[in-house]
Amino acid sequence: MIARTVRALPTLLRIGVAETVAYRAEFLVWILTMTLPLIMMGLWTRVAEVAPFQGYSPRDFVAYYLATLIIRQLTGNWVAWQMSEEVRSGAMAMRLLRPIHPFVAYAASHAAAIPFRSVIALPLAIVLLASSGASGLTSDPLQLALVVPSLALAWLSTFACLFAIGALAFFLTQTMAIANLYFALFSLFSGYLLPLPLLGPIAGIAAWLPFRFMLSAPVELLTRPQDHHHLAVLLGGQLAWTAILMTIALSVWRAGVRRFEAVGG
Amino acid sequence: MIRARELTKHFKVHRRPPGFAAAVRSLVHRKYEVVKAVDGVSFTIARGERVGFLGPNGAGKTTTLKVLSGLLHPTTGEVAVEDFTPSRRQAGFLGKITLVMGQKSQLIWDLPPSETYAMNRAVFDVPQAQFDATLGELTDLLELGPLLGKPTRQLSLGERMKCELAAALLHRPTTLFLDEPTIGLDVAMQVAIRDFVRSYNQRHEATVLLTSHYMDDVVALCPRIIVIDQGKLIHDGDLRQLIKTRDPDKRVSFTLTQAIGDGELAQLGALLARDGQRFTLRVAEREVPAVIGQLLGPLKAADLAIEDPPLEDILREMFGKHRPEAPA
Numbered sequence: 001m002i003a004r005t006v007r008a009l010p011t012l013l014r015i016g017v018a019e020t021v022a023y024r025a026e027f028l029v030w031i032l033t034m035t036l037p038l039i040m041m042g043l044w045t046r047v048a049e050v051a052p053f054q055g056y057s058p059r060d061f062v063a064y065y066l067a068t069l070i071i072r073q074l075t076g077n078w079v080a081w082q083m084s085e086e087v088r089s090g091a092m093a094m095r096l097l098r099p100i101h102p103f104v105a106y107a108a109s110h111a112a113a114i115p116f117r118s119v120i121a122l123p124l125a126i127v128l129l130a131s132s133g134a135s136g137l138t139s140d141p142l143q144l145a146l147v148v149p150s151l152a153l154a155w156l157s158t159f160a161c162l163f164a165i166g167a168l169a170f171f172l173t174q175t176m177a178i179a180n181l182y183f184a185l186f187s188l189f190s191g192y193l194l195p196l197p198l199l200g201p202i203a204g205i206a207a208w209l210p211f212r213f214m215l216s217a218p219v220e221l222l223t224r225p226q227d228h229h230h231l232a233v234l235l236g237g238q239l240a241w242t243a244i245l246m247t248i249a250l251s252v253w254r255a256g257v258r259r260f261e262a263v264g265g
Numbered sequence: 266m267i268r269a270r271e272l273t274k275h276f277k278v279h280r281r282p283p284g285f286a287a288a289v290r291s292l293v294h295r296k297y298e299v300v301k302a303v304d305g306v307s308f309t310i311a312r313g314e315r316v317g318f319l320g321p322n323g324a325g326k327t328t329t330l331k332v333l334s335g336l337l338h339p340t341t342g343e344v345a346v347e348d349f350t351p352s353r354r355q356a357g358f359l360g361k362i363t364l365v366m367g368q369k370s371q372l373i374w375d376l377p378p379s380e381t382y383a384m385n386r387a388v389f390d391v392p393q394a395q396f397d398a399t400l401g402e403l404t405d406l407l408e409l410g411p412l413l414g415k416p417t418r419q420l421s422l423g424e425r426m427k428c429e430l431a432a433a434l435l436h437r438p439t440t441l442f443l444d445e446p447t448i449g450l451d452v453a454m455q456v457a458i459r460d461f462v463r464s465y466n467q468r469h470e471a472t473v474l475l476t477s478h479y480m481d482d483v484v485a486l487c488p489r490i491i492v493i494d495q496g497k498l499i500h501d502g503d504l505r506q507l508i509k510t511r512d513p514d515k516r517v518s519f520t521l522t523q524a525i526g527d528g529e530l531a532q533l534g535a536l537l538a539r540d541g542q543r544f545t546l547r548v549a550e551r552e553v554p555a556v557i558g559q560l561l562g563p564l565k566a567a568d569l570a571i572e573d574p575p576l577e578d579i580l581r582e583m584f585g586k587h588r589p590e591a592p593a
Contacts, residue, residue, distance in 0.1 A: 001356050004356065004388075004390045007387065007390060008387035008388050008390070010387075011383055011384060011386070011387035012384065012387065012388075014383075015373070015376070015380055015383065015384050018376055018380055019373065019375065019376065022375035022376060022416075090369060091369065091370075093331070093336050093364075093366070093369060094369060094370070094371040096335070096336055096354065097334065097335075097336070097359060097362075097363070097364055097371070098359065098385070098388045098389070099356035099359040099360055099388060099389060099390075100388040105388075258338050260336065260337065261276060261337070
């Protein structure tokens with residue numbers, strides 16, 4: 001089964017790319033909906049113009065929000081909405097007839113969209129470097145090297161979380177409300193709206209919730225100097241939450257499939 | 266080989282009366298009832314058999330097919346298909362079966378069918394040479410050539426159905442579950458699909474379990490039929506035998522060029538239909554030779570046809586008798 005899945009992956013990725021290109025208008029609009037960090041950047045740089053705000057200068061905010069935008073573009077996905085719709089319409093039935101785990105099939109399809117998001121994200125990275133300069137970004141080679149695995153873990157944990165929410169559709173049929181609740185919590189606790197240290201009394205809670213490891217962790221690696229202890233906390237936290245969220249996602253899926261009613265037809 | 270023993274599948278269904286007040290009430294208090302979609306059904310189908318699975322709407326046909334193909338877990342009972350337990354959906358099992366649902370598409374909507382075929386080749390791990398050979402064969406038989414590069418959303422229903430069949434058969438399954446495979450198709454396309462399914466069954470010794478509302482599909486393809494109603498099996502056996510047992514009389518249709526009196530007509534058989542000078546009579550089997558003699562002799566009838574009673578009529582009568590009388 002694993003060997004078959006590995007052999008199928010290149011084709012699944014190729015089909016995923018073809019689908020992404022086919023839905024290009026919707027895809028571009030979806031990318032534009034993820035530009036909230038640009039608005040927040042404008043707001044907070046104005047606030048910090050007079051004096052640094054809790055240690056963040058305007059240049060720090062520019063670097064932070066552009067890094068947030070890039071990481072979000074590369075790790076966000078819509079699998080919960082897709083699964084919910086497929087369960088509700090009964091289209092999930094056709095997916096269940098293929099001898100490949102839907103987690104892998106959905107993951108390949110969404111991973112295939114990443115290069116297209118990079119088309120938007122990479123030019124922004126160049127803007128980031130040019131506008132905020134070296135002071136806004138880390139220059140530590142270890143931190144920069146760890147951004148890649150951190151980004152991969154952020155993608156996988158986000159995907160697993162949204163897959164679990166999507167699989168709840170087997171129990172609830174409609175999971176839009178849960179996905180919206182997730183996004184509200186994510187926006188607050190992941191650092192999407194503002195850097196976690198600025199959350200005040202709830203910053204301590206946010207530090208241990210999964211949302212931090214889905215977005216803030218790679219952003220922190222990119223923008224703030226970290227000692228080795230913090231690096232271990234960030235990567236260790238990401239590994240732990242990825243494992244937990246994948247276990248939850250696959251468990252919800254297994255339990256949900258037993259309840260599938262394959263509606264329609 | 267397909268085996269179902271005392272198969273049941275129950276669904277919990279939320280019921281509420283129409284109206285705004287009922288909708289609001291259902292927010293806090295919901296009434297559920299258990300619907301027995303399949304209720305103690307048992308049958309065995311040997312490898313290579315073609316079996317029609319019949320019943321009125323809501324009889325449990327599609328639910329049974331979904332259980333057999335592993336999409337639904339049975340509530341109770343045992344099911345085995347190709348020596349696998351379907352609900353475990355092992356790769357070996359999924360590689361041996363296929364489910365074609367006339368009202369559901371497995372083709373990727375915005376891409377040409379060739380992309381779905383490539384994906385199926387990869388996930389079913391079909392060797393490239395076998396894939397090329399099978400696709401070539403299916404392309405010839407179903408005349409898919411011009412359709413392979415056209416986005417699925419731009420295909421007509423008939424074209425899409427042919428592409429669906431090809432997608433479902435590329436991994437050369439040996440058990441075919443066909444749920445209304447000709448729904449919405451014109452007569453020529455229905456015939457083409459029937460011919461194709463029969464040819465596939467013969468060449469690959471594939472087992473076929475077919476549901477269809479078009480009785481012509483069933484009569485043309487299935488020597489054996491299983492009939493269920495309200496989730497219960499009410500007949501399992503030879504199609505011709507069922508017709509003969511339920512209604513042994515023949516339907517004799519003919520056109521007359523001269524007038525005929527009602528009394529003379531009644532002596533030939535019971536009048537079922539008349540359209541101008543075209544008549545259809547119900548005639549007892551043993552009297553058919555005599556009636557034919559009369560029609561071809563003195564009455565000079567033309568366009569003579571002798572047929573079994575339509576399967577639709579027999580089924581209608583079966584479902585009517587099987588159902589309990591509604592309370593007065």
